[in-house]
Amino acid sequence: QKEVEQDPGPLSVPEGAIVSLNCTYSNSAFQYFMWYRQYSRKGPELLMYTYSSGNKEDGRFTAQVDKSSKYISLFIRDSQPSDSATYLCAMKIGGYQKVTFGTGTKLQVIP
Amino acid sequence: DAMVIQNPRYQVTQFGKPVTLSCSQTLNHNVMYWYQQKSSQAPKLLFHYYDKDFNNEADTPDNFQSRRPNTSFCFLDIRSPGLGDAAMYLCATSRGESEYFGAGTRLSVL
Numbered sequence: 001q002k003e004v005e006q007d008p009g010p011l012s013v014p015e016g017a018i019v020s021l022n023c024t025y026s027n028s029a030f031q032y033f034m035w036y037r038q039y040s041r042k043g044p045e046l047l048m049y050t051y052s053s054g055n056k057e058d059g060r061f062t063a064q065v066d067k068s069s070k071y072i073s074l075f076i077r078d079s080q081p082s083d084s085a086t087y088l089c090a091m092k093i094g095g096y097q098k099v100t101f102g103t104g105t106k107l108q109v110i111p
Numbered sequence: 112d113a114m115v116i117q118n119p120r121y122q123v124t125q126f127g128k129p130v131t132l133s134c135s136q137t138l139n140h141n142v143m144y145w146y147q148q149k150s151s152q153a154p155k156l157l158f159h160y161y162d163k164d165f166n167n168e169a170d171t172p173d174n175f176q177s178r179r180p181n182t183s184f185c186f187l188d189i190r191s192p193g194l195g196d197a198a199m200y201l202c203a204t205s206r207g208e209s210e211y212f213g214a215g216t217r218l219s220v221l
Binding site for chain 2: 008032034036041042043044045046049088090095096098099101102103104
């Protein structure tokens, strides 16, 4: 079993839809959770960084962490064609510890 | 403004011909990482520097080496590239929170 599981998709949604991206993990020691967006042939771009359970909002993006269920989510409201990319969840035990990535979910937002 | 800069963006080399990829940062972060990412896969950590301390992942091939001459620069050397080393190579930096990535160098091996 992988430490971090993420549905690879692809996920296709119409423009304006609410998108839900999810990851589950098995290591209860993970404390830091990140979401990255990666456009084709580019490096990952940090979208959200959270430490505690609960919700964190930034514009159209909301990150949700449920440590009791070992489940994290990223919600995108009012999705745009420019949101079409691969979304990687990532997590680590401590500040300077190794980051474990999910395999990424490919999202396509159709105009 | 780019904060983690990788050069070149695209690199073509021949089988067995050494190649060096470079990374520079303007963030003054103490940690620098090198990742390898193949198509539709998660980034795979090769090694990282915590200041000058070098940390190699157990499964990183000996063919891969790194140098960090100062805080701002880090290099990835591939001594004898094989066809299986064709990938995107990502540099990232951190000061103990999240990691910031460069745009990557796409390496092709002919």
